[in-house]
Amino acid sequence: xxxxxxxxxxxxxxxxxxxxxxxxxxxxxxxxxxxxxxxxxxxxxxxxxxxxxxxxxxxxxxxxxxxxxxxxxxxxxxxxxxxxxxxxxxxxxxxxxxxxxxxxxxxxxxxxxxxxxxxxxxxxxxxxxxxxxxxxxxxxxxxxxxxxxxxxxxxxxxxxxxxxxxxxxxxxxxxxxxxxxxxxxxxxxxxxxxxxxxxxxxxxxxxxxxxxxxxxxxxxxxxxxxxxxxxxxxxxxxxxxxxxxxxxxxxxxxxxxxxxxxxxxxxxxxxxxxxxxxxxxxxxxxxxxxxxxxxxxxxxxxxxxxxxxxxxxxxxxxxxxxxxxxxxxxxxxxxxxxxxxxxxxxxxxxxxxxxxxxxxxxxxxxxxxxxxxxxxxxxxxxxxxxxxxxxxxxxxxxxxxxxxxxxxxxxx
Numbered sequence: 001x002x003x004x005x006x007x008x009x010x011x012x013x014x015x016x017x018x019x020x021x022x023x024x025x026x027x028x029x030x031x032x033x034x035x036x037x038x039x040x041x042x043x044x045x046x047x048x049x050x051x052x053x054x055x056x057x058x059x060x061x062x063x064x065x066x067x068x069x070x071x072x073x074x075x076x077x078x079x080x081x082x083x084x085x086x087x088x089x090x091x092x093x094x095x096x097x098x099x100x101x102x103x104x105x106x107x108x109x110x111x112x113x114x115x116x117x118x119x120x121x122x123x124x125x126x127x128x129x130x131x132x133x134x135x136x137x138x139x140x141x142x143x144x145x146x147x148x149x150x151x152x153x154x155x156x157x158x159x160x161x162x163x164x165x166x167x168x169x170x171x172x173x174x175x176x177x178x179x180x181x182x183x184x185x186x187x188x189x190x191x192x193x194x195x196x197x198x199x200x201x202x203x204x205x206x207x208x209x210x211x212x213x214x215x216x217x218x219x220x221x222x223x224x225x226x227x228x229x230x231x232x233x234x235x236x237x238x239x240x241x242x243x244x245x246x247x248x249x250x251x252x253x254x255x256x257x258x259x260x261x262x263x264x265x266x267x268x269x270x271x272x273x274x275x276x277x278x279x280x281x282x283x284x285x286x287x288x289x290x291x292x293x294x295x296x297x298x299x300x301x302x303x304x305x306x307x308x309x310x311x312x313x314x315x316x317x318x319x320x321x322x323x324x325x326x327x328x329x330x331x332x333x334x335x336x337x338x339x340x341x342x343x344x345x346x347x348x349x350x351x352x353x354x355x356x357x358x359x360x361x362x363x364x365x366x367x368x369x370x371x372x373x374x375x376x377x378x379x380x381x382x383x384x385x386x387x388x389x390x391x392x393x394x395x396x397x398x399x400x401x402x403x404x405x406x407x408x409x410x411x412x
Contacts, residue, residue: 043354103308114310137340154273168238182224184352287341
């Protein structure tokens with residue numbers, strides 16, 4: 001019986017076809033072709049910054065194309081950072097401009113009216129405060145990434161614990177996706193009416209009433225945490241001891257050990273899932289107090305406003321350009337830090353909705369991949385082949401670079 005090599009797939013694991021910049025025809029692919037880059041699971045809140053337009057795709061093939069693409073992306077990111085400045089610091093810039101105009105109109109450009117030691121002390125204090133705040137903001141974002149990845153791994157592990165029963169696995173998958181989308185919506189600092197991302201109609205019929213009661217109630221500010229607590233009861237309900245111990249020996253102790261191991265592993269994963277959900281609630285709160293935020297902005301304001309009164313060796317034009325540049329640097333860094341401190345709601349953060357949706361899409365794709373590999377191996381065994389490394393190499397030869405628009409749709 002011939003091997004199942006008629007269907008063309010892409011290498012596993014792989015990106016979806018539309019994410020490849022230079023896709024080749026599937027007929028020209030060989031085993032030696034490099035795998036495409038691994039798709040990141042954590043999705044940025046604003047993917048438009050990282051999208052490549054048509055003209056960039058054409059330029060990328062030139063010697064300096066990669067540099068041009070990187071520069072273009074960098075400019076887009078810098079623009080996004082400074083886009084929040086006018087709404088927040090317009091009054092500050094106005095007073096800085098007034099301070100500069102007073103220096104010019106009073107003829108104090110060549111006069112030093114502010115003590116240099118005081119100016120340096122304020123600058124040193126400002127550098128320490130900004131660096132400390134930026135360090136804490138980056139650490140906060142990294143902790144969010146680690147917590148989200150832990151939640152995703154817990155979901156994968158829970159689904160694997162019930163792999164012996166496909167029906168139970170499908171039910172648990174639907175409930176987990178619903179609960180994760182509820183958590184993503186609840187973690188947002190602001191939740192508008194009608195912004196629900198989880199749909200009760202996607203749940204199995206027997207679980208909709210429970211989910212209706214336990215899900216988040218945004219109008220009443222009720223958390224969906226009971227929905228996660230209910231997962232413990234659901235796992236106990238979906239666990240079938242007869243199927244789980246089917247592969248065990250006749251010894252009764254072996255069966256008891258399998259049952260105990262399931263409950264212990266499930267409890268550990270659920271405990272981690274609860275803890276990481278509670279960790280997400282921290283991002284609904286302000287990271288720094290209003291006192292600290294205003295104190296830092298006041299120090300920046302005093303430093304930039306007094307700068308024209310401290311310098312006495314520059315012309316009017318150079319002094320104005322330097323003052324504007326200094327204001328943009330300090331207020332830009334402060335704006336960037338504020339965005340990093342809230343990685344759930346800003347473009348530099350993580351879009352939890354898209355991330356969790358992509359998680360379950362990846363799980364479905366991986367399941368289809370394993371089904372296909374199992375069927376491929378069964379066909380190979382009928383021809384007398386054995387499961388060896390060489391056979392696995394032949395298996396991957398059947399996975400060719402996909403054409404644009406091709407998806408995993410014809411899995412066996």
